[in-house]
Amino acid sequence: MRPLRRDMQMIFQDPYSSLNPRHTIGTIVGAPFKLQGVKPEGGVRKEVQRLLEVVGLNPEHFNRYPHEFSGGQRQRIGIARALALNPKLVVADEPVSALDVSIQAQVVNLLDDLQTELGLTYVIIAHDLSVVRHVSDRIAVMYLGKIVELADRESLYKAPMHPYTKALLSAVPIPDPKRRSARSERILLKGDVPSPISPPSGCRFHTRCWKATEVCTTQEPPLIALKTGHQVACHHPENAPDQVPGEAALATAREAIEIVALKKEPAGAEAAPDPAATGEPGTSGAASGPGTPEEPGAGPKE
Numbered sequence: 001m002r003p004l005r006r007d008m009q010m011i012f013q014d015p016y017s018s019l020n021p022r023h024t025i026g027t028i029v030g031a032p033f034k035l036q037g038v039k040p041e042g043g044v045r046k047e048v049q050r051l052l053e054v055v056g057l058n059p060e061h062f063n064r065y066p067h068e069f070s071g072g073q074r075q076r077i078g079i080a081r082a083l084a085l086n087p088k089l090v091v092a093d094e095p096v097s098a099l100d101v102s103i104q105a106q107v108v109n110l111l112d113d114l115q116t117e118l119g120l121t122y123v124i125i126a127h128d129l130s131v132v133r134h135v136s137d138r139i140a141v142m143y144l145g146k147i148v149e150l151a152d153r154e155s156l157y158k159a160p161m162h163p164y165t166k167a168l169l170s171a172v173p174i175p176d177p178k179r180r181s182a183r184s185e186r187i188l189l190k191g192d193v194p195s196p197i198s199p200p201s202g203c204r205f206h207t208r209c210w211k212a213t214e215v216c217t218t219q220e221p222p223l224i225a226l227k228t229g230h231q232v233a234c235h236h237p238e239n240a241p242d243q244v245p246g247e248a249a250l251a252t253a254r255e256a257i258e259i260v261a262l263k264k265e266p267a268g269a270e271a272a273p274d275p276a277a278t279g280e281p282g283t284s285g286a287a288s289g290p291g292t293p294e295e296p297g298a299g300p301k302e
């Protein structure tokens, strides 16, 4: 595995706990060279300083400790460490979720630039659908540890096939009031996410799906391509032919969700911000309360 690890590196979610507070950033970013027995041309120190420059940090800060940096700068240190061995694949686990929104944009743009410059492939694990849309070419949506939909970005956001994906996308806040009228409803999933240790039989989503039928409770749907490049694991997909036609929805399925009709804004009108859409506390809780589709760990993954 050790030689293979040079080609596959990781960026961790929490830039505070993923850097050893007792080591200088020079030691941290230089660690991959030591572990892999690689001697960069010009020496480790020179190479580490070059990497710090690549990620937008001052190379003179080589001898500083992690606590002397902000969250965004620490994430840049983590990115520099991941790039040290010139990998082909970088797995980024929620790379921006621990950062302020303004810093998130900087780090996402940095990842974008590095991808173009270095020809990297990223696998980004994230639950923020706006970030996912911005950074992904292909997206895999997971529910309870299984991929339920896999498609390219345009196809997935334009015509999601899995009911879970549809519910997730309906919950994404639209910050531009002029564009908000483009969406007519929000789907709120009720109930809790079942335990992944003891998942429901058949389709894992059937306890919360408004389209669930008898077959969904007994047969796990395979992940199959229903359009070129668009795979889904569902017996009764949206935006595609029914795979098991003629089945009636379960009586409990009707209780599984709540559809919230969104108010249409008159064309050209400046609408007041919708507090529910932003998920602010003290609102109806439509986007942030328990049972919304945004439960942690169940989001889309690239």
Ligand code: SF4
Pocket: 162, 163, 164, 203, 204, 205, 206, 207, 209, 210, 211, 212, 213, 216, 221, 233, 234, 235, 236, 237
């Ligand atoms: S329709 Fe059936 S198979 Fe498809 S997501 Fe709902 S419960 Fe699962």
